[in-house]
Amino acid sequence: MLAPERRNQIMQILYEHKQLLVKDVSIELGVSEGTLRNDLKVLEDDGLLERTHGGAVLPKPPTTENTFQSRSLTNQAEKQLIGKAAAQFVQNGQCIILDASSTSLELAKNLIHYDYLTVITNGLATAQELTRNPRISVIVIGGVLRPGSSSLEGLLGKGLLSQLHADIFFTSAHGFTTTAGLADFSIYEAELKKIMVSNVDKVIALLDHTKLNRRSIASYADISQVDTIVTDPGADAEFLQTLDGIEVVIAG
Incomplete structure (x- = not known):
């Protein structure tokens, strides 16, 4: 079993049980305790879990320092540049998908004067922004609202997504590498994004410089599925x- 697949299984176990013991999971996955401890260190470095004596637990619930609002203020200038540049790919009359990221929200702010767009999103803030224009049809993908979040997670919207086809999927990610492609820290969010990727003509990744060459746990689009990256001068x-x-676009 390759390390990314093994770490994905570790996170699935952790999401299900909220905690794990090294001795038990090493047996379940058929690896040494030393290998598992190394996996846990990598996952902890990526902010996906917290190691404990003999095991690991999920990170503490989001605080005021880790809410959607606070994340939207991180690299805000870069995200604004990216959002403005990405809007140039949108044409009136298209159907597009926006994920629930703060960078997609910046894109949405630049679409407010477009006509007859259909926008599919699982981002509540993005949906609320776009409904200011009555000529934009907004379809919200249902799911579970996480504490401190503005995104609807889970696969409750899978049936609806499978019936829709869009021209472009605009997405950000927790990390992007040449080996894993686009990846997120939430397995559930990544599964939803996989469905989004499969139902569009074009995938455009909105990635500020901190996301590039950065690992995360759950891949949802390999590098061959990404058509364009919009990033910042950094x-x-x-x-x-x-x-x-x-295609690489440097915003600004």
């Missing part, structure tokens, strides 16, 4: 040069 030029076959 992006590592050397890393961008490795992205063969992907």
Whole structure:
């Protein structure tokens, strides 16, 4: 079993039981306790769990420092540039999907004067922003609202998504690498995004420079499925040069 697959299973166990013991999970996954401890360290470094004596637990619930509102203020200037640049890919009359990220919200702010768009989203803040324009039809994908979040998670909207086809999916991510592609810290969010990716003509990733060459646990689009990356001037030029076959737009 490859390390990313094993770490994905570790997170699934943790989401189900809220805690785990190294000795039990090492047996369940058929790996040594040393290998499992190394996996837990990697996952802790990525902010996905907290190690304890002999095991691990899920991180504490979001605080005021880790809510959607506070995350939206992180790299805000870069996200605003990215949102403005990404709007140039949208045409009146299209059907597009926006994920629940704070960067997609910045894109939504730049779409408010468009005509006859259909926007599918699981982001409550994004939906509320777009409903200010009566000529934009907003379809909200249902799910579970997490504490401190503005996104609806889970696969309750899977049936609806499977019946819809969109021109473009605009998405941010917790991390993007050439090996794992786009990845998120939430397994449930990643599963929903996989369905979004499968039902569109084009995938455009909205990634500020901190997301590039950064790992996360749950991949939802491999590098071959990403058509365009919109990023900011702080992006590592050397890393961008490795992205063969992907259109790169530097915002601003």
